[in-house]
Amino acid sequence: DIQMTQSPSSLSASVGDRVTITCRASDNIGTYLNWYQQKPGKGPKALIYAASSLESGVPSRFNGGGSGTYFTLTINNLQREDLATYYCQQSKRTPYTFGQGTKLEIK
Amino acid sequence: EVQLLESGGGLVQPGGSLRLSCATSGFTFSSYEMNWVRQAPGKGLEWIAYISPGGTTIYNADSVKGRFIISRDNANNIVYLQMNSLGAEDTAVYYCGRDRGSGYKPIDSGFDYWGQGTLVTVSS
Numbered sequence: 001d002i003q004m005t006q007s008p009s010s011l012s013a014s015v016g017d018r019v020t021i022t023c024r025a026s027d028n029i030g031t032y033l034n035w036y037q038q039k040p041g042k043g044p045k046a047l048i049y050a051a052s053s054l055e056s057g058v059p060s061r062f063n064g065g066g067s068g069t070y071f072t073l074t075i076n077n078l079q080r081e082d083l084a085t086y087y088c089q090q091s092k093r094t095p096y097t098f099g100q101g102t103k104l105e106i107k
Numbered sequence: 108e109v110q111l112l113e114s115g116g117g118l119v120q121p122g123g124s125l126r127l128s129c130a131t132s133g134f135t136f137s138s139y140e141m142n143w144v145r146q147a148p149g150k151g152l153e154w155i156a157y158i159s160p161g162g163t164t165i166y167n168a169d170s171v172k173g174r175f176i177i178s179r180d181n182a183n184n185i186v187y188l189q190m191n192s193l194g195a196e197d198t199a200v201y202y203c204g205r206d207r208g209s210g211y212k213p214i215d216s217g218f219d220y221w222g223q224g225t226l227v228t229v230s231s
Contacts, residue, residue: 034217043224046221049207050212
């Protein structure tokens with residue numbers, strides 16, 4: 001199975017900050033990498049697919065990058081509504097494994 | 108508008124069974140791959156099952172292999188998860204997720220829509 005490792009597991013930032021979350025795959029997954037946002041008490045929401053493609057309706061302050069085994073999710077100009085847990089997921093092959101999640105808190 | 112709505116969760120005793128449903132609307136259901144993902148209380152997301160558009164190809168996570176069965180009814184736009192031999196470790200919120208596409212290219216993979224989830228609690 002492909003293992004996905006996210007860091008940090010949690011972070012706290014202020015409105016207007018830029019934050020970066022990293023995700024590492026245990027095997028080369030090309031750009032079969034997706035990011036999801038899960039707000040408290042809600043189901044996940046798609047943010048980015050194919051490593052860097054923005055889902056329709058997602059604000060442009062969200063950016064994804066990387067390929068192979070190293071990926072990043074950057075949130076520019078952090079907003080209060082970005083309070084959530086963020087997950088990466090590889091969709092190269094089953095089992096479609098997720099990272100353990102990064103809980104983002106707003107100071 | 109694409110919608111996915113899970114139902115069928117509840118309290119079940121260890122060793123029992125439960126069938127979850129995910130009713131869909133707003134898209135051509137028979138053209139899309141579907142998945143089930145679960146989330147134990149306070150934990151992360153775990154993919155558990157996949158089914159191809161025609162229902163002929165199925166994949167399961169090792170954690171549920173031989174106990175859970177994914178199926179679909181393309182006439183009524185529903186995907187199911189039959190869960191048998193349930194244990195405490197199966198307690199979780201269960202989500203269905205629509206696969207973006209065929210998966211042959213990165214832009215055609217990943218889950219683009221999710222339901223709101225249904226809670227399954229396994230306890231005596």
